[in-house]
Amino acid sequence: MSELERIDAYWRAANYLSVGQIYLLDNPLLREPLRPEHVKPRLLGHWGTTPGLNFCFAHLDRIIRERDQDMIYICGPGHGGPAAVANAWLEGTYSEVYPSVSQDEDGMRRLFRQFSFPGGIPSHVAPETPGSINEGGELGYSLAHAYGAAFDNPGLVVACVVGDGEAETGPLATSWHSNKFLNPERDGAVLPILHLNGYKIANPTVLARIPEADLLALMQGYGYRPHLVSGEDPAATHRLMAETLDVVFDQIAAVKSGAEDRPPMIILRTPKGWTGPKEVDGLPVEGTWRSHQVPLSGVRDNPEHLRELEAWMRSYRPGELFDGHGRPVEELRAQVPRGPRRMSANPHANGGELLKPLVMPDFRDYATEVKAPAAATSEPTRVLGGFLRDIIAANPADFRLMGPDEVASNRLSAVFEVTGRAWDAARLPTDEHLSPDGRVMEVLSEHLCQGWLEGYLLTGRHGLFTSYEAFIHIVDSMFNQHAKWLESSRKIPWRRPVASLNYLLSSHVWRQDHNGFSHQDPGFLDVVSNKKATVVRVYLPPDANCLLSVADHCLRSRDYVNVVVAGKQPVLDLMAMPEAVVHCARGVGILPWASTDEGAEPDVVLACAGDVPTLEVLAAADLLRRHLPELRVRVVNVVDLMRLQPPSEHPHGMPDAEYDALFTTGKPVIFNFHGYPWLIHRLTYRRTGHDNLHVRGYKEEGTTTTPFDMAMLNDIDRYHLVMDVIDRVPGLGERCAHLRQRMADDRLRARAYTREHGEDSPEIRDWTWPHTDPAAR
Template identity: 60%
Template structure:
């Protein structure tokens, strides 16, 4: 059993339990089981150089940061998928139960398979209050709460009271009943006695007073049973003798003399309650999932490559190739790989996975359903919170997967992305934490190509969140075509303890690089596409045209082609960036280019017109500290959008090929003959576009069907 503490400041209980089990002293020898160790245990709590008041990455036995509020159940469900022997006991605080993610996560039992998966035992702890007021579920009629959870499909077990030791006995009986019910469900399913219907899994509602066993009143004001006990009930112990007396009385009520010997070590009766080794919850191997991680059996991604005779000659839906790779990952890894996607697997062109697995679903199915069964392992639920959280629990316990979603809707679960990154960042500092499979996020249906949707579907904000994470964790990739996507995906699947964000659209797009060149390009993270520009390397170019992102890469290459055609002696260098973090300085990120490499690509004095998939400020942030960083002129998404054509999106955001050509001419080291005429021509083309798209409801044919000419040589 692994324990997940949802309530925020529940750290003391789990740290204390780990200490009494002996695990804490094993992983932190300085906190020994003696008086000196006890003092260290107490002094480090919520103090500089110590540990948080939350159940955090520093707490043995934990995979969940208590206080994230809303994610405890999704982490629990993810932890038990393909983990048949594990029970995840998840305590849900009644304040936490008011959050949207938690409200949506009760439905996790609709996706568990008792033959193959473990079980989740939720404990909804209703103690009546949050920081400064009552909680909704605690004030509801108990029958309504019971009906709510019964309606979700649970067998509700209720425990209530404030009497000791009666509550301990009743709660122990409730746990025993729940455990027995779980094991009976699993035994029937695994013994061939299951009819295939969704089991009614147990859930415990625990009602206790807020601040139970603490001081009933302080300074004549009631504390126990009120919101006041959520705070520090005795804030004046350093200078108020009465507060100090009440505190001593309170602490002595736990009878420490029965629990610790004269040396400060737990007594024999305390130690006798502890299981051995990894059976201790604080030593559970699933809570240090890197110890259980097995490498994926990853097929050779080269086998899925698209043949590219020359750059930009043909189109393909790049994510389909990733779907084919995932299909074979499912076949070759039936117990340690899953795709999590909010009802968009086919839409995102990943549907090849259904050749290997159905969608998992434990509720009833209808004859009209396609690819849905209780044995399915493709996880689709229309909730980014569930998909993201399930994958977190899945990877933290040692398995591998992807979360794929529409780009704009990744912001729904952005807080989870940030919190998971923080967990990985802190785990990096803790030597006993083994590295876990990376959290891989695929963003598709991007801002630039939501043709039939609208402004609500146009938002690349998650990129901003990830680039601000520490370099030990954050990775952002913009593969420009299918072969680069395959190379990047292979790297992500094999990596450990990273947050990998991969951004590429699902629509048909030009393909640029043969597979071996794609591999080399992705390994470098960025490179000069000599076949796209007119720079032969003998002298500095007049302008550098840089790009990161599939659509803006096409616009950049098209801009370079226009300049080549109209101004053949104007020297352009085209630089494509796959690994966004290579733009940073090496001291800021391990992927950052050294100064020599950066100069080879961007020079140290030529202006750079940079077409970027996301918000322009991201590039400015990343190149800060580079030589003459002000020479970078970035075009990207500037919150202009609507339901419109693909090319109109780049026009509205001033990132079209024509805008890039004009930027290049305006910022070049020299003004070539014919520059004014070319800028006028670009303005004319933009005016023609505006008229055409309104009249014909599609882009102009020469834009819509544009490919790079046969003159493009691989070089």
């Protein structure tokens, strides 16, 4: 048997196993004629893309064997799950991680039965699939994941099959530009294989219908050297694919050596549903959209469909492929690479196996000196920048900072003291901080930043994604997919923990006064809070030292999505570092220096989460000290938002007794929150005293105005908080009518000042906590 014949046999075996997964409950080797009871009652799966995925896998295995090539395989058409599972079983990996699905007839039966079956596995490429790092539930991210996996992996080739339907998504269309950020000397290589099978679910695909010359020009314009492989006849297409891959891998080697400057890619054009039924019920299927999912849908009830299914499966000649025990024959086993060279067993696709802890400087060394609370200011993200600079310097091969052209804007410029922005395209004398060796990845696509970082993390490295808060919503869906991946991975014993996905959201809602309403949205916190408590964490450090403590914790963590919201503008320094460490470890706590209730029951609790809401709460507490000195006020700051939930809902949740002691069970609680107010109600609705909780936060009121006017537009300002106290503490309403009116007048005066001078008044803009006796003021 020739090499191409063995490749064809392997391909037929993978196709047979793929069809069996979609259709069969029993009789896996067709030892008897198919009967309706052998077929699943619910037929779920996607056949159309599967034979092309199997075709690529079979040919890439040859390259791995012959060249001892380290390679992983990313399935962009994620609903080709049968292909990924079939190849993992043929390579033996599936049986290694799931011993009950053995590599024999009984194991094949279990393999078929579990697919898209209650209690089984999904129909798409998922965390349960060995060798996968690209979730198949949503399209568009495969090529970004592939490049993320290749960064800092110089010996790795990432073969990425891009479906022509997937190629129509915005993230994928942008991902072609990732080659301008890859350094051939220190990074691996990405081999995109654009698979044109012509159709999506019900419509033709754009790239399959444009003139071939235009398609080639498009790929050349992206900076690739495209190679065409096109055919319907398996023998001829096998020959062309093998010849092309030999040329392509020679070119990859030439690019890495500097002899070539354009990386290769392949355009593979084959029929959708290749080798499946050509017609069903008189309608064309192979090569049309009808092959997308289940070509024969009435197998249990339609005897003709049942006969066609049996003929289809027997066309792969399973008797030549599997021995009497249902094991792959020797010729197939010889096609499989050995050990970790198998794409389904490659450790890069289970990145926790390769993960090394970051070398971390002591974050305390970067502390801002705090001689008295709330007396001076710092820019938190600028302080954090020094910490990140030294993390990058200490981890030159496994930490990257991603951002959509906002690293400097978000005050992290200190990182450019030790690295540049990754850039492998043309440079001009006027450019700054561009380098092919840069550790900062900046491109004006949140999708690419997220996709790169996900690929980087899932292959065993570390990183941070910084973004303007309002525009992180662009990756809401990508975040959802990654969170689901982590949640599923936690339940799979052989999946090793990976570094957490860390978001730093700055230029936030309360300090986007210069950009205006379009840049004011804290709603990502709501999206994140919808995910499983085992995965998500949300932190709102109120000052620079708390940000350092939180960042250190997040960068050391595993298998989480950590969202940190921190301002880049000057905010008050509230705590010296020792106090900040304790406060952040606790997650929520009383600020004793701002409170007046020690040793007594408070009359009111002023709670806050977020830097600007905390500032306004402190200023309100100062006003209450001056005007109502007899009022007992407790000021509570929340850093870890998930502490507000009960322990039954989140691992960080506070026991009821602790929550009740902190917030009381019957006193009014006025909570000044960074985000939308109802999120706090969602987190606390089970708590005793929830009816006494009144939350202030962003309520879609914004414009281009001053910082304090933004606070007033949304009623989180100090004057309104004092009015809330008067309205909600029993006995204050009638007695403090004069003070309430004064607060309302002060708001009017503050707004009038902004309209006349274009900035906030000095007593508001420069307010600090008074460290004198209130009676002396």
